[in-house]
Amino acid sequence: MAALGRGEVDWWELPPRDLVEQVARDRNLTVVSRYATAIGVLRFNHLHPPFDNAAVRRALLGAIDQAQAMTVLAGTDPAFWYDGIGLFGTGTPLANEAGTDVLRSPRDYAAVHQALARAGYTGERVAVVAPTDVPPLRELALIGTDQLRRAGMNIDFQEMDFGIVLRRWANQAAPDKGGWNLLFTLMDRSIPNTNPYGNPWLRADGPDGWVGWPTSSQIEALRAAWLDASSLDEQRRICEELQMQVWQDVPYIPMGEYWQATAYRKDLLDVQPGCFAVFYGVRKA
Numbered sequence: 001m002a003a004l005g006r007g008e009v010d011w012w013e014l015p016p017r018d019l020v021e022q023v024a025r026d027r028n029l030t031v032v033s034r035y036a037t038a039i040g041v042l043r044f045n046h047l048h049p050p051f052d053n054a055a056v057r058r059a060l061l062g063a064i065d066q067a068q069a070m071t072v073l074a075g076t077d078p079a080f081w082y083d084g085i086g087l088f089g090t091g092t093p094l095a096n097e098a099g100t101d102v103l104r105s106p107r108d109y110a111a112v113h114q115a116l117a118r119a120g121y122t123g124e125r126v127a128v129v130a131p132t133d134v135p136p137l138r139e140l141a142l143i144g145t146d147q148l149r150r151a152g153m154n155i156d157f158q159e160m161d162f163g164i165v166l167r168r169w170a171n172q173a174a175p176d177k178g179g180w181n182l183l184f185t186l187m188d189r190s191i192p193n194t195n196p197y198g199n200p201w202l203r204a205d206g207p208d209g210w211v212g213w214p215t216s217s218q219i220e221a222l223r224a225a226w227l228d229a230s231s232l233d234e235q236r237r238i239c240e241e242l243q244m245q246v247w248q249d250v251p252y253i254p255m256g257e258y259w260q261a262t263a264y265r266k267d268l269l270d271v272q273p274g275c276f277a278v279f280y281g282v283r284k285a
Contacts, residue, residue: 004026005029012264013276014136014261031262033261034259035273036188037090037259039193040069041254042184043185044057044182044250044251046214054250055118058248059119062102063109064255066103066254068147069256070082073139073258083256084104085256086098086100087193087246088239093236098241112151116153117152125156126155127176127180127181128156128181128182129159130159131159131162137162140184165183170211195239196222196238197227202251204220214249216251225238267285268284269284269285
């Protein structure tokens with residue numbers, strides 16, 4: 001923030017929400033308070049216990065408090081975040097409310113604890129890897145694991161720099177041999193997460209697929225059906241069915257959606273709104 005104010009840097013891509021008001025006081029800076037939205041993701045490793053068990057994954061739908069998670073990332077003003085969201089970004093053509101009562105209903109951690117026990121979870125350690133140097137991902141991981149602990153999960157929270165985190169995420173080995181059980185991340189909604197193929201976390205084609213490696217023939221069939229749909233109404237019907245299937249197979253759990261801000265010096269021109277800092281066409285006065 002200080003470097004931006006002194007002109008040592010031109011653009012701060014994602015200032016934290018609690019600093020946006022302070023940054024905006026500088027008359028030499030342009031602050032875009034609603035620059036791009038991001039959706040929080042709790043991702044399971046489907047290859048290893050306990051999350052190779054769909055019943056355990058389904059039980060945790062009752063543990064995630066999207067409003068609380070988004071308040072941590074975006075502040076107490078709900079104008080900057082959304083809760084009760086499903087697969088697709090708020091206001092996009094395929095967004096729907098099918099089955100979102102599993103995330104909207106009051107959180108009952110005692111009930112989730114009981115559901116986990118019925119599903120066969122007996123307190124196995126759950127390895128969560130989180131970056132120390134990407135604040136939004138670390139904050140999301142901290143609030144997410146706090147919610148899971150309240151539900152009775154035995155969390156082993158492991159912090160490291162993001163480069164090591166990425167290598168761990170790609171490791172299919174058992175958690176005690178360099179792998180992991182849970183990760184928390186953010187995905188943009190503006191461009192990729194508007195359809196079943198733009199969202200990589202929906203891929204459910206097993207060990208050769210996306211990080212987390214879920215397997216669901218039903219999800220894959222619905223994704224394929226979406227490609228063949230001949231109208232927007234048919235696409236919407238398929239996406240409602242797909243969202244209901246996701247609450248059964250639970251490849252991941254959405255943790256809410258929030259507006260990210262950006263700040264740059266006023267002599268930086270032609271900055272494009274979007275999902276991340278795009279430098280094409282940007283110039284200095």
